[in-house]
Amino acid sequence: MNMNRIRIVIFACFVTVVVVTLGAFTRLSDAGLGCPDWPGCYGFLTVPNESHELSAAKDQFPHLEVEAEKAWIEMIHRYFASFLGLIILTLACLQLFKKQENKGPNRHYYLLLMLVLFQGALGMWTVTMNLQPVIVMGHLLGGFSILALLVLLVLRLKHSSITAQVPRRTAQVCYVALFVLVIQIALGGWLAANYAAPHCTGLPLCDNSQLFSWQSLFTLPEASATYEFGVLPFESRVSIHFTHRVWAIITVLSLLIACWPLLKQQQSQVIKNSAYLVLVLVTLQVVVGAAIVHFQFPLLLTLFHNFMAAMVLLAMVRLCFFVSLAQKIGEKYATVN
Secondary structure, eight states: OHHHHHHHHHHHHHHHHHHHHHHHHHHHTTOTTSSSSSSSBTTBSSOOOSHHHHHHHHHHOTTOOOOHHHHHHHHHHHHHHHHHHHHHHHHHHHHHTOOTTOOOOHHHHHHHHHHHHHHHHHHHHHHHTTSOHHHHHHHHHHHHHHHHHHHHHHHHHHOSOOSOOOOHHHHHHHHHHHHHHHHHHHHHHHHHHTTOGGGOOSSSSOTTGGGOOHHHHTOOOOOOSOOTTOOSOHHHHHHHHHHHHHHHHHHHHHHHHHHHHHHHHOOOHHHHHHHHHHHHHHHHHHHHHHHHHHTTOOHHHHHHHHHHHHHHHHHHHHHHHHHHHHHHHHHHHHHHO
């Protein structure tokens, strides 16, 4: 039964990767408002294409024109997100009605279910509030959080012990590095939500970095009929992008500081391999980020940058899991002895 549960969770991880990638593609292809209503599209469960459907859509949304390509991008994203929700609901129900002797991380399943329900609400508000940046960023972080929790669930189901000990200080540095990485992902989400990517050119920092100011950085978008393509002034978007790049340097240094002691001192090959994976992925992510700026923000490369952010997060979650497990086992061993 446990192996079947693990297979379902792993499948949910792959579906979540697809959902997160489709969400990024929807945002980058400007298809976030491809369907102006929710959960359907112009009042239909699929994109309207028949003459009577188009006529009904025109009557209901007279100020809008049905763009089939963008609408399908948005609806395919919703279909996969709904499928993911059903998988997580199934997992929660299986855990709720499991036999008494089957122990497992109960709260983890229910947290996932609550998070996916809230993520659905954020998806609705993203459309009904016309891409309000705070909601869009929250929606992106929600997708990453679900993916991280699913991977963590797989690890918890598969591993209960490890032959390693990690000092508390080293473990704490890893947790801080993970927190720094989450902030960087949030900054990337805020950048994308405000369409600030092309406002900062040049490497390694912005050519127009002199426009940076703390005041413009903390400027929130004013009320608008739609937030598509961004409403913040140029200086604010430069400041957002500039901060994302500076924090990227801090993130890389934090991950290096966290991983280096594990590579030098740790005897466990699992922890060493996990640390190597983090460093390889973050190096690739830096190269991809530089290439995006150099080639002037091509869609596919930017999409890959979003995907790599998720992979770096998962690699760091995996490392922190093994470090935490080793630390707990070390403390338990010390207590027994």
